[in-house]
């Protein structure tokens with residue numbers, strides 16, 4: 001029974017399907033006079049933004065290019081992007097890339113329209129004015145950043161991943177095109193696909209879940225669980241790529257509105273201290289954190305097991321729920337996701353910072369959304385178990 005009201009926010013326009021990226025010119029005409037195309041050097045080298053550029057040229061929209069986005073963007077990269085924005089005299093942004101490109105573009109857009117540094121905006125609802133308009137075109141499946149009001153920027157001085165959340169950085173248009181994901185290498189397919197799965201699972205069990213996000217999250221789990229192995233093992237498989245990307249889109253819409261929980265809260269410090277890719281940090285924690293969290297909402301974890309293709313008929317809710325942990329563990333094995341020790345995270349350094357990592361996780365706020373609350377000591381134990 002619903003006992004309260006819920007709000008759901010999404011970009012005004014989401015175009016999805018093969019060829020969606022080519023529609024950028026039509027949307028760009030309505031958003032501004034000149035665009036800054038934000039991407040990374042590798043994508044620029046393999047020519048992935050070429051169709052986007054062609055579409056802009058055909059629509060008569062001038063643009064400058066900032067291709068110096070880095071993995072796990074920092075405040076310095078954002079400042080560099082802002083400088084490019086100002087020098088090129090542009091008034092809106094187009095991001096072509098993974099979470100890093102889209103997150104960098106959101107941060108540049110926020111600074112272009114507001115005074116201050118990016119660290120001033122850390123936390124929820126700290127950006128006073130709407131950011132410069134952004135068209136987001138993901139090339140991974142994915143972070144879901146194309147439909148979320150979040151950006152994650154690393155504060156290198158403090159080794160903290162700053163989570164910045166504000167409706168003022170929600171993209172105006174998301175162009176979700178599976179053709180843009182076909183060239184994704186295997187390791188990135190695994191990392192970003194498992195990130196999307198974690199978004200869906202955490203959105204579903206979050207204490208902020210609502211009817212609309214439940215529907216989206218369960219659909220996302222089904223699509224990703226049924227297609228990620230094929231997208232990973234056979235990158236040219238357009239149907240598997242499409243379903244994985246649409247799954248990521250559903251997951252993004254879900255967690256944009258119901259938030260993520262303990263896995264993401266714990267994953268960010270791993271990224272900040274050990275520079276492990278975000279999706280891999282999540283995946284390496286996911287089975288252990290599911291096992292811990294089940295008691296907080298067994299029914300929802302049983303639903304997750306069923307959506308992941310486990311046979312739950314005839315089982316008790318609790319037995320079915322534990323299959324969710326098994327299913328994620330098997331997916332990690334199939335996609336060759338290493339444990340933290342296998343990733344070269346040195347044990348001595350890990351033990352030295354694990355308590356601080358647990359404190360950072362709690363400070364991010366995400367663990368507060370978990371169906372079972374964890375103390376700092378419990379989080380330390382979970383880190384050690386996953387290690």
Ligand SMILES: [Fe+2]
Pocket residue numbers: 143195196199264278282
């Ligand atoms: Fe994520």
